[in-house]
Amino acid sequence: GENVEQHPSTLSVQEGDSAVIKCTYSDSASNYFPWYKQELGKGPQLIIDIRSNVGEKKDQRIAVTLNKTAKHFSLHITETQPEDSAVYFCAASIWTGRRALTFGSGTRLQVQP
Amino acid sequence: DVKVTQSSRYLVKRTGEKVFLECVQDMDHENMFWYRQDPGLGLRLIYFSYDVKMKEKGDIPEGYSVSREKKERFSLILESASTNQTSMYLCASSRQSNQPQHFGDGTRLSIL
Numbered sequence: 001g002e003n004v005e006q007h008p009s010t011l012s013v014q015e016g017d018s019a020v021i022k023c024t025y026s027d028s029a030s031n032y033f034p035w036y037k038q039e040l041g042k043g044p045q046l047i048i049d050i051r052s053n054v055g056e057k058k059d060q061r062i063a064v065t066l067n068k069t070a071k072h073f074s075l076h077i078t079e080t081q082p083e084d085s086a087v088y089f090c091a092a093s094i095w096t097g098r099r100a101l102t103f104g105s106g107t108r109l110q111v112q113p
Numbered sequence: 114d115v116k117v118t119q120s121s122r123y124l125v126k127r128t129g130e131k132v133f134l135e136c137v138q139d140m141d142h143e144n145m146f147w148y149r150q151d152p153g154l155g156l157r158l159i160y161f162s163y164d165v166k167m168k169e170k171g172d173i174p175e176g177y178s179v180s181r182e183k184k185e186r187f188s189l190i191l192e193s194a195s196t197n198q199t200s201m202y203l204c205a206s207s208r209q210s211n212q213p214q215h216f217g218d219g220t221r222l223s224i225l
Contacts, residue, residue, distance in 0.1 A: 001172070009153070034213060043117070043203055043216030044156070089155060100146060100171060101214060103155040 002027040004092050006104025014112050019080050021107045023090035024072040030092040033073045034101070035064060038087045047088075048075070080111045116140070117217035119204050125223045132191040134220050136204030143209055145187035147171075147179065150201040150219070159202075162187055163210065194224045 003026040013019050025033075031052035036044035050057045050064045050073065057064050061080075066073040077084055087108050091101040120135035138145065144163050148156040148171075158171030160179040168179050176198060180188045187206075191198055201221050205214040 004155075006155070036216075041218065043205075043218045045216070046213045049213060100158050100161050101156075102172075103148075103157070105153055105155040 002030055002092055002102040004090060004102050004104045006090050006107060008107060009105065010108045010110070012110045012112060013080050015080060015082060017080055019077045019084070019109055019111075021075045021088055021090070021109070022072060023074070023092075023104050024070075025092040025102075026071070027092070027094075028068075028071065029094055032093050033064070033066060034091050035062075035075050036089045036091065038089065038106075040086075044089055077109075080109075082111050082113050085109055085111045117204055117206055117215055119202075119217040119220050121220050122218065123221050123223075125225060126191075126194050127225055128193075128195055130191075130194050130224075132194050132222070132224075134189040134191075134202055134204075134222070136187045136189070136206075136217060137185055138187075138206040138215075139185065140206065140208070140215075141184065142206035142215075143184075144207045144212075144214075145181065146205040146207075146214065147177075147187065147189045148203040148205065149173065150203055156203060159189065196224050198222065199224045 006023045034049035037047045038044040063076045087106045090104040093101045116139045146161040147159045162181040178190045203219045204217045207214045
């Protein structure tokens with residue numbers, strides 16, 4: 001089955017700096033890669049996703065890049081703010097069919113004011 | 114807005130008890146999922162359902178069962194709770210297999 005590895009497990013940045021979280025996946029058939037943000041006491045919320053026919057996607061301060069050859073994808077957050085502090089999860093699945101998401105182990109991002 | 118509601122935020126049970134965790138979604142979604150979240154392990158899929166009365170095993174189904182009698186409700190059952198089932202349980206739903214998943218806020222279950 002699919003295996004998703006996520007690094008780093010913790011990340012501390014100064015407000016205004018950029019943050020990058022990286023994930024690798026094992027199943028070359030995976031073609032859907034969402035990112036979730038989980039705030040304290042809440043369930044994960046989808047913040048951005050990308051499909052394998054696209055190499056990069058941006059939404060304001062958040063961007064995701066995908067390298068299908070190397071089987072890795074990354075989340076980039078620019079101009080970080082204290083409210084970006086949370087746990088971030090990457091995931092992978094096959095977009096069509098009935099495959100469920102396989103999640104990475106999570107990254108705790110702390111933005112220091 | 115999609116609303117996925119889990120019946121309890123916190124639950125304390127004893128070993129050997131039968132435990133029911135309930136999840137309800139209000140968006141007529143076809144698919145529902147149960148995950149378990151543990152530190153350093155991310156979210157692991159226990160069971161999922163693509164239709165009423167249909168279920169499929171996820172990655173860690175041992176010790177759990179599920180029930181989906183109505184489209185909006187998906188129940189996770191611990192037949193005989195054990196201490197290693199102490200965890201955060203998250204329910205999710207999606208409209209179809211090719212749509213993003215929406216999560217509830219979780220049930221933190223402690224088995225004593």
